[in-house]
Amino acid sequence: MSGSVVLLHLAGAVALMLFATRLVKTGVERAYGDVLRHRLRATMRNPIMAVLAGTGLAIALQSSTAVTLLVGSFAGSGIVSGAAGQLAVRGAEIGSALVVKLLTFDLTLLVPLCLIAGTVMFMATERRDWRQTGRILVGIGLLILSLEMIGQASEPLRNSQLLPVILNYFSTDSITAYLLAAVITWLFQSSIAAVLLMATLAGRGLISPELGLVLILGVNLGSSLIAPMLTRSASPEVRVVPVGNLLMRGLGSLVMLILFMIFRPHVAFLGPTAADQIVNAHILFNVVILLAGLPLAGLVYRASERIVALGAKPAPAAALDVVELSALNESAIDVPSQALANATREVVRVCETVEIMLKRIIELYEDADSDKIKALAALDDRVDRRHAAIKLYLAKVTRNPMTEDEALRCQELIGACVKLEQVGDIIVRNMLVHVKKKFDRGLEFTDEGWSELCAFHGSVLANARLAFNVLVSRDPETARQLVLEKDRLRDREKETSASHFMRLREGTAKSVETSSIHLDTIRDLKQINSLLASMAYPVLEERGLLTGSRLKAS
Structure with missing residues (x-):
């Protein structure tokens, strides 16, 4: 050789x-x-x-x-x-x-x-x-x-x-x-x-x-x-x-x-x-x-x-990261195809912000302070601003003649933007309240309970990334996988709740103290997952893969 x-x-x-x-x-x-x-x-x-x-x-x-x-x-x-x-x-x-x-x-x-x-x-x-x-x-x-x-x-x-x-x-x-x-x-x-x-x-x-x-x-x-x-x-x-x-x-x-x-x-x-x-x-x-x-x-x-x-390089005189650029080009409003592409880019940026919020909220359950809480709330304000700007922009776009596909895409983007804003609200108005409650009372999850929360959150975060991919690619297989994951998460929620109640019956002190926070967090994460999974429905409906709100048997 x-x-x-x-x-x-x-x-x-x-x-x-x-x-x-x-x-x-x-x-x-x-x-x-x-x-x-x-x-x-x-x-x-x-x-x-x-x-x-x-x-x-x-x-x-x-x-x-x-x-x-x-x-x-x-x-x-x-x-x-x-x-x-x-x-x-x-x-x-x-x-x-x-x-x-x-x-x-x-x-x-x-x-x-x-x-x-x-x-x-x-x-x-x-x-x-x-x-x-x-x-x-x-x-x-x-x-x-x-x-x-x-x-x-x-x-x-x-x-x-x-x-x-x-x-x-x-x-x-x-x-x-x-x-x-x-x-x-x-x-x-x-x-x-x-x-x-x-x-x-x-x-x-x-x-x-x-x-x-x-x-x-x-x-x-x-x-x-x-x-x-x-x-x-x-x-x-x-x-x-x-x-x-x-x-x-x-x-x-x-x-x-x-x-x-x-x-x-x-x-x-x-x-x-x-x-x-x-x-x-x-x-x-x-x-x-x-x-x-x-x-x-x-x-x-x-x-x-x-x-x-x-x-280390010296900090620039003017911090560029505070400048929020927008893809919503007003000069493209009269060309619906270009305007919808601009709106898609802006919705993707909202997706990125929501993903950051979703990642950081679970970290705050373990280590939170006033600065981190304020920073997370500020991200929700950014989502709200961009959501309002996108809705106004798309409203202007609809004044022009549009094809059926363009009209459907416009509605899909508006619907996705509304759902993203709702996810941000759940994180800030619900889950952030749980965080404050946990630290104000000095509570700690059991090791089993914390592992279950982390695993459940990890599944929701993975599904969020699938949803954001569907929004851009409109791939029917990814959309179908996202809806299937929604069903699996429902089963996981039942298993997690059953394990939690088992610990309650055994009288585990930490489980009793954190019971409401644990269950409310699971509920909020499940609601977030449902909102994100519904972003796949327009793609599945367009290809006839839904019967009502359920997947057809493949």
Whole structure:
């Protein structure tokens, strides 16, 4: 087999590994993302719990970078302290390393089991949570399969005459090997994928343990660069945690490289095989960084703040974000097609504002103050202003001759705008009242009740995004899925209420205290979901997919 064919097979196996890793990550985010985020926020006030929460979330998402970005956004919003954020990221690195260790075991039997179970779950139902679980299982199966493919693809390299020369060079030039591993990790955007690739090649005898240790240090440098680069355009508050991670993990890897080059320690204690030694070295490095990071978290955070402040751009004299642009061009009123397009753009902006409100309201249930409450109320005022402007604009448009399709689209936009305003009112006039009541009385949900609320809210938020997509694309399949989700949410509401009443019967103190808030919140979220789902009806009616207000059997 020629060298180019071997490299092609190896590249394909690596590509499958990267795709499988992303498949698992997106599946977890879509199915459990909101619950995991709320759980992370709730546990980060305690340093030890912050580490454990970061570890668990990294294992679930299979990405320490995702946790770093998430924690950075929390710190930027003032939800968590910067020192706690640093500790959560330290835990995330441990979790990422443990994922690598788990995947190095012989898991070949899981490949067919995961692929079969995942495919059946994804194709046999329309339930979002089941389909995402199926996606996760398929991703795990493909990830394990890709590791086998890498091993098989790299087998012919043992007989290569050129490869030993290249590897011998890197064994004598630790700095180049270190930088090359950092670049590879940056290209992969995943330390898990990079370490797995190196461990697999080491298991085939292609990489020596000593070279593997240098490469592992380079992987940690490259991984620590990903989050700061991805957040380079973000606000300074958001960038502090990623920069702190770079200071601890990136500089830590450089210090370890210098020590390794000076002392050249034996690596046999790390494991019986080269692959085990590489993976265990990765875990050991991150454990050392964690232990060093516990007492240094505050110092690192302050240093990160100073570094970010040095590179921060001065605020402009006039803040442009306070200027509200409008797509409602008065000169286009006489051309209904153009005017309706303008109105659609403006309604989409209302959708964006409502989505922000819907995301923030559940956060206020856990952490609220007067400033955050005022900010949310201000968003509702923005929705009201744009709603009034859109109605007035469309009223002017209807004075001109319009086709039947244009008239229907005009009514659809007006109806969508009314529903969006009603959603905003429910959030501010109902749910915000629950928030104030909860904090005024110092109430706390049970863990089970809070998880149920977060899961229910996550489903409503996902359906809101479907509704906004339907408004723009008018895709009948998406509209049909949205209405089906409405029915499923009704079933979930019954299950949630039944669980809540079960806790009431058991006399759980927190459930009794928060009962009205819990049930009222579920009711409000269900009402919001119904309003948003009804935005699909015009599309379904136009294609004859509704009988009255129900879907026809497909």
